Amino acid sequence: MENLNLVLSEIFISLSIMFLLVLGVFKKDSSKLIFNISLLVLLITATITLNETSNINRATLFNNSVVIDYMSSLMKIITLIGAFLVLVISSNYLKTFKIFKIEYPILILSSVLGMMVMISSNDLMVFYIGLELQSLALYVLATFNRDQLKSSEAGLKYFVLSALSSGLLLYGCSLIYGFSGSTNFDVISNQLNSTNYVLTFGIVFILVGLAFKISAVPFHMWAPDVYEGSPTSVTLFFTMVPKIAALTVFIRFLYVPFLNLIDQWQMIIIFLSIASMLFGAIAAIGQTNIKRLIAYSSIGHIGYTLAGLATGSNEGVQSSIVYITIYVIMNLAFFSCLLMLKRNNQYYEDIDDLSGLSKNHPLLSLSLLVILFSLAGIPPLAGFFAKFYIFTAVLEQSMYFLAIVGLLSTVIAAFYYLRIIKIIYFDKEKEKYDGDHSLWLKFSLSFSTILILLYFIFPSQLIEVVSRINII
């Protein structure tokens, strides 16, 4: 009998999803109730994950196809907390657009379930099932504001392109299965024969599929459209939570079965990283819509995360995880600001709408100032440390080219962040925005901003948590 305690959190969340679905069918006007229960479910799941797995070094289940280790628990907890925060700050937004429906929290829960399966996967099949579960939920979420043309367009675009990338991914899986005789990561790792170039093809196809999911250049085309078209709360979800899961899969896939083939995939990751950093920085300059801008900025940030992965060292993986964690906090803060730009039941999302914000909303603009400088990676804010760790790991492997290109692209990226700051602080003011925000929104903004601002006082804590990850 398998020790099902280890997957208790997944079991709990899937049972809750079914229960909530049934509840939604039988009880009328239950959207608020379901919303609150979902929040509770996410918190409870996080607690279970924390409890059940804190003293386990590494355990595998179901014929080695699911792995529970420190990394998986940590990433699950980040995912769950991220999803919780997204959900909690989006309620007002949903109500404004009259899409505060029972499906929304349930879809978020199911995509989170998919991500948790992905994070724990030690087998190509399990990984694919998790990926599809989260993607299917995300397609629907993207179209959630279905009365708006842009939202439907976003969902459709995401669906078509994502299906294509899933196809490539499956093709890669089948190639690897064909040449190693198994879909299990551990078995593949034993069967590896580095002279087999067809296996490399398999890796490339899977990397393409994964790169699509995290929107790394050149597989990023969907991101700006989908981010712009989706409801803002869903965009927030897109920019944060799926990236954590996809990154974990990225790490596990590259470092468990294929670490010996590092010569084959390292160049690919370096290319993806450099292309994402540069393209993200340059393409963001011309944007006028904040959500599109954030799409390009997130492409750039994924580039830095990949730079950590390209090192092939434990430090690199750890720095990537630190980076994505700090990035999630910064994004949460930024979107909290975005969700505050509301006037007469309408949300504003053009950069020009921020014009002169500092005169009417000094605190909000101060937070934005901190967040944007942090995104640009200026010390002493948290974003600088994220980049610092990445480049420390990169330079440890003497990858000077990657480091220099990466840091130069931060200068380019600084330009468009500065542009927003300029619009907020130096330009003429516009009408005031509403000041009555939900407590959760205020809390998440102030909490994340303070975290960004004061990170430099305790930089060791996060590293200590992450440094227990030893994937190699």
Next chain:
Amino acid sequence: MNFPILSSLILLPVIGALFLFFTKDKEGNNLTAKYVSLFTTIVNFLISIYLWISFEQSTSSFQFIEDREWINGFINYKVGVDGISILFIILTTFITPLCIISVNNTIKVRLRDFLIAILIMESFMIGVFCALDLVVFYLFFEAGLIPMFLIIGIWGGPKRVYSAFKFFLYTLLGSVLMLVAIISIYWISGTTDVMKLYELGIDAKYQNLLWLAFFSSFAVKTPMWPVHTWLPDAHVEAPTAGSVLLAAILLKMAGYGFIRFSLGLFPIASEIFTPLIYTLSVIAIVFTSLIALMQEDMKKLIAYSSVAHMGFVTLGIFTIQQQGIEGSIIQMISHGLVSAALFLCVGVVYDRMHSRLISSYGGIVTIIPKYSVLFMLFTLAALGLPGTSGFIGEFLILMGAFKDNFLVAVIASLGVILGAAYMLWLYKRVVFGKLINTDLTKMVDLNKSEYFILTCLAVPTLFFGFYPDPLINTIEVSVNDLINTYNSNLIKK
């Protein structure tokens, strides 16, 4: 002594800024904010004076060291001062309160926010000068960009956005390469602690590239020709207090960086690249002096003169002679006082006439005599008249340069003549001559606060001009030791 005096110097302005942050911002003359910030900075100044008094001059080792674990097992928060850095700290704490007094007349909107920016700036600048870890240094060095960007961008002149962006991006571009170098040093030597690095030395084969990476950052910040173009823009658009901070202290970070890091860590590379520095410095001295001659905007003229003066500084540093380096340090301190005063002088007439063009003035000597006298004093100090601190610096630098390279010294001496030319010509056109613009007759002479600030700056300028011993005594042992380490490292490798 266990009291963390340096950390309190760094923290105090931040605490003041936090306090201001929680006070209510009033429109117009916000006296609370002004008194709070003035109080904070004056206390900070007194602490730094205490630091100077209790500083042991006879040793070259770092003092008041604080060493705390910061990023575990990786980087320590380490600060300390030696004879070189202590003077810059005092310069910073001395100039900042004067800046705060000067905002009386210049800043009309959002005074509280402006003072917060200045206070935070002060804390970062002090941090730069006492950091004894490369990462800590970089952190403060870069962090200073944020408040300065806002100072130029929010309270600046009509072209402020362009200038603020140019300032920020130029400096950032230079600095990221330094970050690569710093992290590389960590992997090469296993530490970023400056004191340990001084002992260990850095492998000769890496030095050239690392030196260039540091150079790219310091050259932009100094600024050296040909990457000086951000400076005139930033100066012209920044509000007076911003220009003062920029000229008096920000530029000194790079000169300090050259002495502390380029010479201290990479002696072999410094030896190789000395001709490059000489060339760029000489070009800066002669070329920007010629540019300064042709300026019509007073602030721009002084900005270009700053570039020329910093050319002397870099020249002096890389002579690697006792006199040259001492001269450079004194020149930086003196330039800190004099350029601050000159920008304030421009600010004074600008506040009254709202024009910085030289041609709109002339013949004001009879209208505002007090101003004219003080302006005269600072003009003469800027051109290095004996009896002012400017002379000591330039003289020592040229003395060092003559020992090292005759040709360079001769050309640089030309710069002294040109410096006299543009400064005196500026003074002549603004203060003397016929009174053509009749609006000028309505000008009032210096008010109390302006008079106070300029006197405060004039006293040390003259005092150190006649009696530079306090400065030289402070730096002598440290500079001597620096040169000895430099030479021994050079032979060792």
